[in-house]
Amino acid sequence: MEQQEAATENELGDSxxxxxxRQNRLELQxxxxxxxxxxxxxxxxxxxLAGGITATIALGDVLxxxxxxxxxxIAAVLVVAGLVVAWVAYSPSGTEDDxxxxxxxxxxxxxxxxxxxxxxxxxxxxxxxxQADASxxxxxxxxxxRKYRRTHNLLQSTVIIGSLLTTAFAALxxxxxxxxxxxxxxxxxxxxxxxxxxxxxxRDRSFYLQVTADDIEEEMNAANLGIGSYSGxxxxxxxxxxxxxxxxxxxxxxxxxxxLDQPAENQPPLPPTT
Numbered sequence: 001m002e003q004q005e006a007a008t009e010n011e012l013g014d015s016x017x018x019x020x021x022r023q024n025r026l027e028l029q030x031x032x033x034x035x036x037x038x039x040x041x042x043x044x045x046x047x048x049l050a051g052g053i054t055a056t057i058a059l060g061d062v063l064x065x066x067x068x069x070x071x072x073x074i075a076a077v078l079v080v081a082g083l084v085v086a087w088v089a090y091s092p093s094g095t096e097d098d099x100x101x102x103x104x105x106x107x108x109x110x111x112x113x114x115x116x117x118x119x120x121x122x123x124x125x126x127x128x129x130x131q132a133d134a135s136x137x138x139x140x141x142x143x144x145x146r147k148y149r150r151t152h153n154l155l156q157s158t159v160i161i162g163s164l165l166t167t168a169f170a171a172l173x174x175x176x177x178x179x180x181x182x183x184x185x186x187x188x189x190x191x192x193x194x195x196x197x198x199x200x201x202x203r204d205r206s207f208y209l210q211v212t213a214d215d216i217e218e219e220m221n222a223a224n225l226g227i228g229s230y231s232g233x234x235x236x237x238x239x240x241x242x243x244x245x246x247x248x249x250x251x252x253x254x255x256x257x258x259x260l261d262q263p264a265e266n267q268p269p270l271p272p273t274t
């Protein structure tokens with residue numbers, strides 16, 4: 001009886017630790033999402049400031065000399081504002097809190113690992129736990145895929161719109177004051193967006209992450225419903241096959257991620273998608 005009560009207390013302790021672990025992970029993800037949005041907003045603000053500086057310089061080219069000093073002052077104010085925005089976007093404030101959360105996550109994970117080792121948790125139980133965590137794994141891959149897809153769409157939209165604007169400004173000739181500087185600014189934005197898109201491969205990263213999430217979700221549904229390759233298997237056989245296939249899918253994704261991080265000339269063929 002006492003052993004059962006001790007085991008129940010231990011199970012409750014594990015449950016509490018896993019709940020704390022999930023809460024810390026969600027909080028860390030929420031903060032990182034907020035920082036990404038803050039950086040995105042600041043990046044848009046910097047683009048607007050760059051456009052304002054370009055327009056101010058262009059305006060100074062066509063105005064009388066007495067107003068040039070005024071436009072230079074406006075440009076200086078915009079530059080200072082841009083520096084302030086950049087400092088806010090990349091300020092280290094909040095990183096210490098993130099490090100505390102990461103440290104807490106690592107501590108809880110270590111405690112759980114030691115607990116499982118001390119108890120010699122049966123293989124079937126570990127596989128069941130692995131299956132139960134599949135939904136969280138799929139959601140994480142989908143969130144990362146959406147992040148890269150939004151970044152790719154933003155950069156591609158900049159390339160398309162900027163290319164059209166550059167062509168339109170070139171066709172107008174010198175009809176607009178300061179048009180040369182505006183064309184230079186738009187061309188610079190197009191070049192940077194195209195370069196970032198080609199170098200970081202946001203589209204490929206988004207695609208492979210979504211494929212991985214779909215493959216894991218397909219395996220999860222097939223295992224839960226007992227269809228496809230899982231038809232007619234015992235519970236232990238199903239768990240073993242499911243764990244093996246999901247780990248293979250994750251391994252292929254890690255290989256694709258590593259290959260995407262390499263220069264194009266050094267990339268081996270990517271693992272095929274299922």
